[in-house]
Amino acid sequence: MNNSVTNTARLLGAGLRALLVLTLVTGVIYPLAVTGIAQALFRDKANGSEIKADGKVVGSSLIGQSYDLPLKKGQETPDPDLKWFQGRPANGLGANGINTRYKLILSGATNLAADSGDLLKQVEDAKAAVVKDNSVPGCTVNPSQVPADAVTSSGSGLDPAISPAYAGLQVHRVAAKNGLPVAQVEKLVEDHTDGRTLGFIGEPRVNVLELNTALKGLVAHK
Amino acid sequence: MGPVSAGVLQLIALVGALALVYIPLGDHMARVYSSPKHLRVEKWIYKGIGADPDTEMTWPAYLRGILAFSAVGVLFLYLLQRLQGVLPGSLGFSSVNPAQSFNTAVSFVTNTNWQSYYGEQTMGHVVQTAGLAVQNFVSAAVGMAVAVALVRGFARSRTGELGNFWSDLVRGTLRILVPLAAIAAVVLVACGVIQNFSGIHEVGRFMGGSQQWNGGAVASQEAIKELGTNGGGYFNANSAHPFENPTPFTNLFEVFLILVIPFALTRTFGVLVGSVRQGYAILATMFTIWLGFTALMMWTEFAHHGPALQAAGGAMEGKEVRFGVGGSSIFAVATTLTSTGAVDSFHSSFTGLGGGITMLSMMLGEIAPGGTGSGLYGILIMAVIAVFIAGLMVGRTPEYLGKKIGGREMKLAACYILITPALVLVFTAASMALSTPPHSMLNSGAHGFSEVLYAFTSAANNNGSAFAGLNANTDWYNTTTGLAMLLGRFLPMVFVLALAGSLAGQKPVPVTAGTLRTEKPLFTGLLVGAILIITGLTYFPALALGPLAEGLA
Numbered sequence: 211m212n213n214s215v216t217n218t219a220r221l222l223g224a225g226l227r228a229l230l231v232l233t234l235v236t237g238v239i240y241p242l243a244v245t246g247i248a249q250a251l252f253r254d255k256a257n258g259s260e261i262k263a264d265g266k267v268v269g270s271s272l273i274g275q276s277y278d279l280p281l282k283k284g285q286e287t288p289d290p291d292l293k294w295f296q297g298r299p300a301n302g303l304g305a306n307g308i309n310t311r312y313k314l315i316l317s318g319a320t321n322l323a324a325d326s327g328d329l330l331k332q333v334e335d336a337k338a339a340v341v342k343d344n345s346v347p348g349c350t351v352n353p354s355q356v357p358a359d360a361v362t363s364s365g366s367g368l369d370p371a372i373s374p375a376y377a378g379l380q381v382h383r384v385a386a387k388n389g390l391p392v393a394q395v396e397k398l399v400e401d402h403t404d405g406r407t408l409g410f411i412g413e414p415r416v417n418v419l420e421l422n423t424a425l426k427g428l429v430a431h432k
Numbered sequence: 433m434g435p436v437s438a439g440v441l442q443l444i445a446l447v448g449a450l451a452l453v454y455i456p457l458g459d460h461m462a463r464v465y466s467s468p469k470h471l472r473v474e475k476w477i478y479k480g481i482g483a484d485p486d487t488e489m490t491w492p493a494y495l496r497g498i499l500a501f502s503a504v505g506v507l508f509l510y511l512l513q514r515l516q517g518v519l520p521g522s523l524g525f526s527s528v529n530p531a532q533s534f535n536t537a538v539s540f541v542t543n544t545n546w547q548s549y550y551g552e553q554t555m556g557h558v559v560q561t562a563g564l565a566v567q568n569f570v571s572a573a574v575g576m577a578v579a580v581a582l583v584r585g586f587a588r589s590r591t592g593e594l595g596n597f598w599s600d601l602v603r604g605t606l607r608i609l610v611p612l613a614a615i616a617a618v619v620l621v622a623c624g625v626i627q628n629f630s631g632i633h634e635v636g637r638f639m640g641g642s643q644q645w646n647g648g649a650v651a652s653q654e655a656i657k658e659l660g661t662n663g664g665g666y667f668n669a670n671s672a673h674p675f676e677n678p679t680p681f682t683n684l685f686e687v688f689l690i691l692v693i694p695f696a697l698t699r700t701f702g703v704l705v706g707s708v709r710q711g712y713a714i715l716a717t718m719f720t721i722w723l724g725f726t727a728l729m730m731w732t733e734f735a736h737h738g739p740a741l742q743a744a745g746g747a748m749e750g751k752e753v754r755f756g757v758g759g760s761s762i763f764a765v766a767t768t769l770t771s772t773g774a775v776d777s778f779h780s781s782f783t784g785l786g787g788g789i790t791m792l793s794m795m796l797g798e799i800a801p802g803g804t805g806s807g808l809y810g811i812l813i814m815a816v817i818a819v820f821i822a823g824l825m826v827g828r829t830p831e832y833l834g835k836k837i838g839g840r841e842m843k844l845a846a847c848y849i850l851i852t853p854a855l856v857l858v859f860t861a862a863s864m865a866l867s868t869p870p871h872s873m874l875n876s877g878a879h880g881f882s883e884v885l886y887a888f889t890s891a892a893n894n895n896g897s898a899f900a901g902l903n904a905n906t907d908w909y910n911t912t913t914g915l916a917m918l919l920g921r922f923l924p925m926v927f928v929l930a931l932a933g934s935l936a937g938q939k940p941v942p943v944t945a946g947t948l949r950t951e952k953p954l955f956t957g958l959l960v961g962a963i964l965i966i967t968g969l970t971y972f973p974a975l976a977l978g979p980l981a982e983g984l985a
């Protein structure tokens with residue numbers, strides 16, 4: 211009995227020492243070495259790929275943002291600012307539940323099922339809003355033209371991109387709201403469309419923050 | 433080019449990349465586990481541990497080493513979270529509550545990485561980097577150690593010796609996982625994954641005002657998270673988060689990292705048992721199931737059945753534009769057919785059948801290609817069972833790799849395959865029968881049931897992904913999934929090591945005309961069939977109530 215207690219203690223001691231040594235290797239040396247290399251070679255990327263407009267940081271090119279008007283009295287959700295290209299819905303972000311003195315940027319999906327009534331309503335409402343917002347005099351949007359990414363929430367809730375189809379759908383509205391020629395805005399979208407990597411990896415997309423930053427430049431030099 | 437052909441091309445590129453590294457990596461791992469030489473740094477480590485790496489262990493000794501190391505790991509990780517509030521370098525985050533700390537500690541030590549916590553607002557730098565990421569390495573190394581011990585059981589004769597656990601653990605970490613993870617981490621940073629230790633800081637917004645970010649050692653953790661088939665995300669959105677998976681290329685690269693070791697281990701197996709063709713037969717089995725499931729997943733997701741997806745015009749709910757339906761489908765199957773559980777898109781919002789495929793993938797026991805190490809030992813158990821079934825058909829004592837599969841061996845294999853279904857079905861039934869656990873379901877009806885079934889399937893198979901609508905941060909789910917993870921990880925290891933010990937003690941049977949040739953395609957076909965039929969019979973009733981009811985509605 212005594213013997214087996216001693217043996218177990220000895221074994222647990224070996225386990226603890228192994229854990230501590232391996233923690234030093236994989237939990238201290240490894241991450242610090244990778245951080246050193248990352249900060250030396252890819253400083254911008256390792257720190258979040260920030261982008262600037264007029265000398266000020268306006269966010270990360272990787273993280274999607276909302277482009278809304280200020281909240282009006284009695285409103286719970288703000289209206290979109292239709293001057294700017296709009297990103298995807300983000301209905302699953304959740305709220306800061308712990309460590310609440312921070313207002314950290316969160317991530318998350320709705321997790322609603324394909325046969326969920328709630329999700330169906332979200333999709334239908336979003337589609338109606340996209341049709342209404344983007345139908346400007348001389349250009350009516352048909353519900354069948356609205357692509358799937360415009361009416362569904364992304365996985366992260368921070369999707370920085372929209373499909374070229376959704377960007378194209380917003381061209382007439384954005385041109386009208388900013389008093390720019392349609393052709394100029396169309397060209398802008400085209401210039402900011404990324405194709406598939408090597409022609410087959412991923413999907414074509416338009417980075418909304420980069421597009422809006424460029425649009426801001428156009429408007430300023432109008 | 434349309435999205436479907438782009439998806440297929442991505443799959444082909446992935447297969448090409450995996451094929452390219454299969455032999456070099458597999459051979460390297462075989463050398464790591466059979467070389468008599470120790471590196472100088474390893475000798476220091478053995479001195480630190482106080483263990484002699486050249487002492488051969490019998491199976492009970494090998495198992496005791498694993499259990500001691502894992503028990504200490506759970507306790508250490510538990511305390512680290514409980515003390516977070518007073519630890520420096522924790523972003524000022526408070527300590528994690530006891531039930532959640534227990535669940536998370538067990539989850540990372542068992543290579544599950546089920547997360548009932550919200551990454552970016554719960555865990556500071558110290559817990560993430562020196563706690564969670566460390567277990568990403570060592571739990572994977574433990575899985576590989578058990579696999580190698582089983583392979584030695586087949587390769588050795590008339591001995592009870594299976595190698596030395598400490599040596600296998602240290603070598604797997606230092607010579608395989610750390611170098612690969614370091615290379616992968618730098619590639620990820622080059623593509624935009626963040627890697628810094630900054631605190632919580634404000635970053636400007638386009639519309640004015642600012643947003644609050646926390647930095648982190650994300651790339652270094654992301655690399656081992658995929659490579660060790662762990663899956664616990666730095667952020668809540670896991671690999672859907674742009675800071676974890678910023679581009680279409682990183683997405684495909686992360687799938688590659690998930691699959692590369694489990695597939696290459698079949699080569700290691702072949703080399704160590706002295707016949708690489710035996711390894712190819714196992715590889716062919718894994719590959720057939722993986723490819724078939726990926727094709728099925730792409731088909732159902734591109735078809736986007738389900739009222740909400742039909743209304744949207746595509747299955748983009750819970751998916752990112754940069755990955756699209758193709759990239760997300762490839763990731764979803766890879767993560768559930770291995771024990772990874774990382775997600776780049778949210779399985780709960782997949783089509784009914786797509787969600788069912790992710791569940792069935794885990795129910796197969798995660799053997800195609802399976803977790804780092806656990807995939808190989810899992811499929812070798814299935815091979816033993818397939819050989820036994822074949823033996824029954826022709827009335828011959830079954831043998832595999834020159835070892836007789838007798839009563840004792842079959843009992844151990846049968847115990848192995850019964851554990852996870854028992855855990856999954858009993859805990860799911862209990863959760864549905866009791867009055868409060870069903871309140872955690874987000875969706876109702878068949879999909880709500882699927883959320884609970886998925887949770888226990890994921891926990892008991894050490895996957896870690898979720899139909900994340902389920903609110904799993906309750907005492908009931910934290911405790912029961914914690915138990916399912918523990919029992920689902922370590923009980924099978926007991927049977928695997930006992931089997932290894934029993935095989936190693938045998939003397940080899942000579943190959944005769946009546947021997948089933950287990951390196952031939954016929955055997956691969958038999959093995960695929962055995963895997964699908966056994967899993968199907970076990971889980972069909974539960975699947976019919978959940979994903980099938982939803983998918984066929």
